[in-house]
Amino acid sequence: MDYLGQLLANGLVLGAIYALAAVAFTLVYGVVRLVNFAFGELFMLGAFLTASLMLPEVRLLGAIVPMPGFSLPVAAAGAIALTAALGVLVDRIAYRPLRNAPRLAPLITSIAVSVVLQSLAQTVWGAEELRFPEFHLATLPPVVLFDSIYLSVMDLVVMATALAAMLGLSAFIARSSLGRAMRASAEDQMAATLVGIPVNRVVAAAFAIGSGFAALAGLLYAQTYGFAHSSMGFLPGLKALTAAVLGGIGSIPGAALGGLILGLVEALGSGYLPNGTAWKDAISFVLLVGLLYLRPQGLLGKPELNSAGRGSLLGGASEFGAGWLRAAFGKLDGGLARAASAGTPAALGLLALALVVGALLPSDYWLRILTLVVIYGMLASGLNVIVGFAGLLDLGFVAFWAVGAYLTSILFVLVLKDQFGVEPATIWWLLYLNLPLAGLLAAGFAVMLGTPTLRLRGDYLAIMTLGFGEIVRVVAINWMDLTNGPMGIRGIPAPNLFGIALGSPRAQFFFALALAVVVVFAIARLVRSYVGRAWVAIREDEEAAEAMGVPTARYKLYAYAASGFVGGFVGVFYAHTQQYISPLNFSLFENILLLMLVVLGGLGTFIGPFVGALIWIVFLQLALDLPFVQAYPETRFALLGIVLIVLMVFRPQGLAASARVALTMPGARPANAKEAA
Amino acid sequence: MSQTAHIVHLTAPTGPADAATPPLLQVENLAVSYGRIRAVDGVNLHVEPGRIVSLVGSNGAGKTTTLMALSGLLPLASGRIRFAGEDITALAPELRVARGIAHVPERRRVFAGMSVRENLVLGAYARGDAVDIASDLERMVALFPRLGERMAQQAGTMSGGEQQMLAIARGLMSRPSLLIMDEPTMGLAPQMIDLILDTVLEIRKQGTTILLVEQNAVEAMRLSDHVYIMRLGRIVHEDSGTNIDPERVKSFYLGADA
Ligand SMILES: Nc1ncnc2c1ncn2[C@@H]1O[C@H](COP(=O)(O)OP(=O)(O)OP(=O)(O)O)[C@@H](O)[C@H]1O
Numbered sequence A: 001m002d003y004l005g006q007l008l009a010n011g012l013v014l015g016a017i018y019a020l021a022a023v024a025f026t027l028v029y030g031v032v033r034l035v036n037f038a039f040g041e042l043f044m045l046g047a048f049l050t051a052s053l054m055l056p057e058v059r060l061l062g063a064i065v066p067m068p069g070f071s072l073p074v075a076a077a078g079a080i081a082l083t084a085a086l087g088v089l090v091d092r093i094a095y096r097p098l099r100n101a102p103r104l105a106p107l108i109t110s111i112a113v114s115v116v117l118q119s120l121a122q123t124v125w126g127a128e129e130l131r132f133p134e135f136h137l138a139t140l141p142p143v144v145l146f147d148s149i150y151l152s153v154m155d156l157v158v159m160a161t162a163l164a165a166m167l168g169l170s171a172f173i174a175r176s177s178l179g180r181a182m183r184a185s186a187e188d189q190m191a192a193t194l195v196g197i198p199v200n201r202v203v204a205a206a207f208a209i210g211s212g213f214a215a216l217a218g219l220l221y222a223q224t225y226g227f228a229h230s231s232m233g234f235l236p237g238l239k240a241l242t243a244a245v246l247g248g249i250g251s252i253p254g255a256a257l258g259g260l261i262l263g264l265v266e267a268l269g270s271g272y273l274p275n276g277t278a279w280k281d282a283i284s285f286v287l288l289v290g291l292l293y294l295r296p297q298g299l300l301g302k303p304e305l306n307s308a309g310r311g312s313l314l315g316g317a318s319e320f321g322a323g324w325l326r327a328a329f330g331k332l333d334g335g336l337a338r339a340a341s342a343g344t345p346a347a348l349g350l351l352a353l354a355l356v357v358g359a360l361l362p363s364d365y366w367l368r369i370l371t372l373v374v375i376y377g378m379l380a381s382g383l384n385v386i387v388g389f390a391g392l393l394d395l396g397f398v399a400f401w402a403v404g405a406y407l408t409s410i411l412f413v414l415v416l417k418d419q420f421g422v423e424p425a426t427i428w429w430l431l432y433l434n435l436p437l438a439g440l441l442a443a444g445f446a447v448m449l450g451t452p453t454l455r456l457r458g459d460y461l462a463i464m465t466l467g468f469g470e471i472v473r474v475v476a477i478n479w480m481d482l483t484n485g486p487m488g489i490r491g492i493p494a495p496n497l498f499g500i501a502l503g504s505p506r507a508q509f510f511f512a513l514a515l516a517v518v519v520v521f522a523i524a525r526l527v528r529s530y531v532g533r534a535w536v537a538i539r540e541d542e543e544a545a546e547a548m549g550v551p552t553a554r555y556k557l558y559a560y561a562a563s564g565f566v567g568g569f570v571g572v573f574y575a576h577t578q579q580y581i582s583p584l585n586f587s588l589f590e591n592i593l594l595l596m597l598v599v600l601g602g603l604g605t606f607i608g609p610f611v612g613a614l615i616w617i618v619f620l621q622l623a624l625d626l627p628f629v630q631a632y633p634e635t636r637f638a639l640l641g642i643v644l645i646v647l648m649v650f651r652p653q654g655l656a657a658s659a660r661v662a663l664t665m666p667g668a669r670p671a672n673a674k675e676a677a
Numbered sequence B: 001m002s003q004t005a006h007i008v009h010l011t012a013p014t015g016p017a018d019a020a021t022p023p024l025l026q027v028e029n030l031a032v033s034y035g036r037i038r039a040v041d042g043v044n045l046h047v048e049p050g051r052i053v054s055l056v057g058s059n060g061a062g063k064t065t066t067l068m069a070l071s072g073l074l075p076l077a078s079g080r081i082r083f084a085g086e087d088i089t090a091l092a093p094e095l096r097v098a099r100g101i102a103h104v105p106e107r108r109r110v111f112a113g114m115s116v117r118e119n120l121v122l123g124a125y126a127r128g129d130a131v132d133i134a135s136d137l138e139r140m141v142a143l144f145p146r147l148g149e150r151m152a153q154q155a156g157t158m159s160g161g162e163q164q165m166l167a168i169a170r171g172l173m174s175r176p177s178l179l180i181m182d183e184p185t186m187g188l189a190p191q192m193i194d195l196i197l198d199t200v201l202e203i204r205k206q207g208t209t210i211l212l213v214e215q216n217a218v219e220a221m222r223l224s225d226h227v228y229i230m231r232l233g234r235i236v237h238e239d240s241g242t243n244i245d246p247e248r249v250k251s252f253y254l255g256a257d258a
């Protein structure tokens, strides 16, 4: 009982923090139907800003800067105001231009904003934790309930603050004029405009309040656990999003309920389950996946919301940007489209070029990098099947990659070598068996993942796949017996053909190219077949596709399976070239990176993923020569984020949109032919 | 009030109608495009104060597009809009409401999840918080007694006719000098249509100028002081006051379908 009581108390504190951050997601989603992934980073900034304002001095960009040394309440108020202003700025720059853009565009910019903010925070505050200064209330003796449950005074402050903030917000939304205007804009933006509501300003207000709540949650979190760190917002951000979805996104009581449930379940889970603390991150995502399956609208949400995010992920365009900029992008697109319409010759030309480079390039170092380009290009191609061709946003793709990499590593190293003492070179053929086997296994996983998501649309789908991806990663970390846990698996043998070790970088590059040919050829065949036409129809308009008799559920599953197959297939090769894998290789960030590569190179095109990978990985290497980047390597990610935001704002359809495999109907001209002109 | 009474009343328009009065609304050479499709192409029209002016035309003629451009919901490809002597072409939509243009949109678009009262209060948003909303609510209840009984009801649960009343009342809450209405009788039973059209006359009588879009050209002509007929994005004919000849208008109107 005492133990339970203490767990409940801890759960309430954590739940209060999740609930506050969930309010941020729910408020902004309710008003503009945007999942603003960047709230996790605003949460982190709230913590850093508060801590910095409380200290007498902090180290910023490596230099000691004197700080005011405010007390916690003053510093918190300052940090909340600054974060709210930043939130409004982000909306203005990265989201407002995209209000009428294809729905993928603001999702991408929100992820890009996260990446930018996180790498900037790391640049400014450094990679180390910043200790959260102690507030004098924290030194008071704890409150003891029922003789056995200890709550620090600050725990009570956290809960009271959260309660007050949420009650205050509810009253504000229910009664104030601005609150009413927010509800009106959430319901019908056009009607709201017609009664004279300045909708853009109302949306900005929602961002300000949401960002303020995220900052409040972040600073309370940091003060509870005693530190601030540039990556601290990532998991709590996901949890808060989960809480918002759990409670029914768009509903403020739902966010409170979702946050509390999540906090309590995590506290109880880590207290009672065997090895519970390790598994607690998986618990919330299992809860999310289960709930979305049973009740997609969440506990208190309205059923319509599941359909709110519907509509084509890639369709539509916005009328934003200076004419010459749009024209420039249009030209670039036209060029890409012409290159793509060359089709097979272009692909063969590129392959020939790659072969020549592979044969002549003297540097092993660069050959390894090019091999990585081809691997990431193949992985991005797999993701492209589901995002670019079928138009379903998938944030759990890394899981398939992990399945392939782990399957072959476990078989080769943990089972055959460690258990049976088999020398890898004698079973070199197993690799070639594993390639299709891992593909099939991952495809099976993908179908398992896909089935419960069939009822979900748009943003909900993205969140659910994200939950799946995280579950697989947590399993990889914690199922020690199977995966060797965070230590990862070492000594994976290099590929081998008929006893000849393909250990040299050049051999591996050619190996990678051979696999890439297989992958691209297979995807191209699929996309040009009836299956591919069904995918494109689903991408352009799922309702219409269904109405025309396309069994959309079945073809969506095919898309998951095909993309999973590629992920598993490539994962096998990846493990053998890297010779070491660990759960860190398969984080959500990798998934985001792959998504960005596809967007960069051109969604729904065949060579785009490789182009994106080439641009990014070569840039990553070249940038390392710049002195500034050497001092602050994470700024490279900020740069990628900025490039993507600019790209999305001025070209929301993505690059090479006119080269995208288009919807074809009997007798119709290719839909994008005129666009290229 | 019977229908015939209105017709008599209408054939002798109230208020000064001669060209000397400066128009309340003046639209010159208005053009609006959706991407490459030009939906409205060079429309000129003007609305004198105290009048009821109708814009009629068949489906897809560009009536709704014209009205949306007037309230600033769509960007103009070209043209100028003057309202009460001021050029409002580049004015933000919410400021146009504040200047005195209210727009009752096609398909009513009440805030379905909110109460009738909240819908009405939102109608006064552009006027700011300080103004006396209670007396306006009373005015709306006097105009539509039905709304008075349903102040607390969720707007989305009301009948189509009731929602139309609410949409009109919401528009009037901003105390407009020009009320734009887009097919207020769409999908309503005949009795309800009569009631709504009676109210249109009543609103004008209380001093609000009206720009009305109607599918039902015959009804529109009975009410109006002036009629514009639109076809394929252009004004193809207009008629004024006693000159309105239903048969002629009808032939233009039907011509669009032919
Ligand atoms: N959002 C839009 N995108 C593209 N085209 C549009 C859009 N809205 C309207 N149109 C086109 O513009 C033209 C004019 O439409 P509009 O709605 O203004 O007609 P209307 O006269 O109001 O018709 P109705 O009497 O049916 O309401 C039509 O051809 C229509 O297809």
Ligand SMILES: [Mg+2]
Pocket: B063, B064, B065, B106, B182
């Ligand atoms: Mg219309």
